[in-house]
Each structure stands twice: as C-alpha cells, then as structure tokens.
Amino acid sequence: MDGKAITRFAEKIDLVENGCWRWTADDNTNNGYGRFSHNGKPWVAHRWVWEAINGPVPEGLVLDHFRHPQDGCIGPLCVNPHHVKPVTQRENVLRGNSPSAHNARKTVCSKGHPYDRRDSRGQRRCSTCQAAYSRARYAAKVAARRSADHVGQLLAPLLPSPASRPLTLVETS
Ligand SMILES: [Zn+2]
Ligand SMILES: [Zn+2]
16 A cells, blocks of 8 residues: 555545544545545545555446435545445446435535534534534634734834824924
C-alpha cells in the first residue's frame, strides 16, 4: 500500500460519530461522490480506498453504499470502506443508489446526527448542528462588537477633537 497516498487521503476525511468517513474536499467532488487523484489518475474516493485495502473491484461490479438508511450512513460522501460493498450495476440501480436518491432517503445530517426537525421551507434539519450554528453565529457577533469597541478605544486618543485642539498657526522666522 502507498503510505504517502493513504496519509494524503486520510487528511481529507472527517470521522463522523456514526462511523462514516466524510470526504471533506468538497470542491473536489464528482456527481456527489468524493474525488481523489492518485498517480495522475482521478478516482472516486471511496473506490480508491476500498481497492487499496481489498484489491480491484471484481469485473462487472460497482461499489454500493449499502448501510443506508437504517444504519444512518451519510451516503455518497462517505468513504469508509466498510460502508460499501461490491454489487451488480443492476442491483445498485434497483436500490436507487444515486446521490440524489440517497439524499432523499437520508436520515442523518452530514455529521451523523438524526434529522429531527424541518425548517420553514420543509428542509430536514438536525437540531444539534442548528444549535451549534446559532451559538457560533452569536459568538462571532459578540467578538465583532468587542473588537470594534476595542479598536475604538485604541484610536480615541489619536483622534483630535476640534474643541480641545484648535488649529494654531506657527510663526516662522
Ligand atoms: Zn458511511
Ligand atoms: Zn447535525
């Protein structure tokens, strides 16, 4: 196995609480699947790691994210080789394993928490991530206000007020 490539691969993964390996190189996805290049060749990320461990996917078979939805695999962006298995293309199609079909069926958010509510537009949401998001937004607001105050205090002595520092003409000889 190519240790350097494995390290480079591992650096692009977040370990999700439910056991999924989430591909994080989001600008590097292909039809919803992670993409990884190795020796100048583009690979579907989950296939690359599966083959690095198990050898080539048998002729005529494709890798299927089989753990959904009952096990809560996050789906196409999961590259955990234990969350996919080789199946026939026909089986894969019958199971509706395209990224969009998978998303429609998904029961967990991208961090692996169960979806437990819907927002005003009917999108499924996870309250754990939503709470974390609003906490982060509030903290950012407070920090921004504090730093504005702080900068204001630092600048105050440097800003002459017209009343206290009238312009004076200096006589030159
Ligand atoms: Zn998974
Ligand atoms: Zn979540």
